Amino acid sequence: MNGVLAKYSLNTVCNEAGCPNKGECFTRGTATFLIMGKNCTRNCRFCKxxxxxxxxxxxxxxxxxARAVREMNLRHTVITSVTRDDLPDGGAGHFASTIFxxxxxxxxxxxxxxIPDFQGDYVALKAVVDxxxxxxxHNVETVPGLYNAVRPMAVFERSxxxxxxxxxRNGNLFTKSGFMVGLGEKEEDVIALLTALRNVGCxxxxxxxxxxxxxEHxxxxxxxxxxxxxxxEEIAQTMGFQYIASGPLVRSSYYAEDGFNYLKRANATAGGDV
Incomplete structure (x- = not known):
């Protein structure tokens, strides 16, 4: 894995964020690519x-x-980025080119x-959706009441x-979000957050x-x-989320392919298109 990443001068969030699951994922031949460099323009206090x-x-x-994805024989790939508030489109065009x-x-x-929030730029978001x-x-990361302390440059409502x-823009796309617990939130805060996410069709x-x-974090x-x-997990199930991963070492991209395959099977059984 490290050899392929070095060959194409690529970064992973696995390395840059110090993910605790990196060893397992690299052994399985999976990684989450981090595009647009290693340096972030935001000051989130939880992130390495x-x-x-x-x-x-x-x-x-x-x-x-794309070459690395082909060489690794991946079936499902996850692309993320640092937040690039310095770019006019927040890097949306770079995301679109990578998908292409x-x-x-x-x-x-x-x-x-x-993806990051592109500072609320709908034109930028459309480039990625299209x-x-x-x-x-797009991860909300924590409950709204902790944003000022944990991620002061983000806006919950914007996410x-x-x-x-x-x-x-495209009702056929699956949407996904994630957040951390153990930051000082209460159970009722988590339930309210799950409700808000489900209300926007997540x-x-x-x-x-x-x-x-x-x-320092x-x-x-x-x-x-x-x-x-x-x-x-059980509360989220009652709310109608199609797939939930909830556990101490769960991360946004951990076993991401399993989640997509579950949704694909569920929609096929229901007669929908994926």
Missing amino acids: VAKAAPEELNPEEPLNI EIRHLCPDVTIEVL ANPDIIN LELLARVKE DIITIGQYLQPSR YEVVEYIHPGQFKKY
Whole structure:
């Protein structure tokens, strides 16, 4: 895995964010590609990704991603990015180009993109939606009441609007979001958050334990019991989410292919199109 990534000068969120599941995923031959450099323009206090001056976009990166996907024989690929508030379109065009190149070289691969909020720019969002990935993911990360403390440059309502607009633009796309627990939220906050996500048609939800990347990052307030994760899963099921992954080590892209395959089977059984 590291050899292929080095060959094409590619980054992964697995490495840059210090994901606890990296060893398992690399062993399985899966990774979440991180495009548009390693440096983020946001100052989220939970994230290990570097906060520094953004890098120049590599115009060869979309094609190199596609080449790596082909070389790794992936069936499902996840593409995410640092947040690039410095770019006029927030990097939406780069996402669209990456989707196009994968479709061209690997037409049978399903594509999931985990996108930033593009500062609420609907034209930018449309560029990604119209590139027609299979899943569009945008993580809300935490409950609204903790945004000022945990991700002060983000706006919860803007994230909700993004997920709603994806469905408005293309109702056939699956939408996905995820958040962490253990940051100081209460059960009623989580239930309200799940309700808000379901009200904008979110299909897939991931819930995982926050782990502090370093002493400089936001402190863990609580380690949530596995039984509470199960409870959140059951609550989400009653709300109508089509797929839920809830557990201490769940991350947004962890076993992402399993979630898509589940939805594909469920929709086929119901007579829908995927």
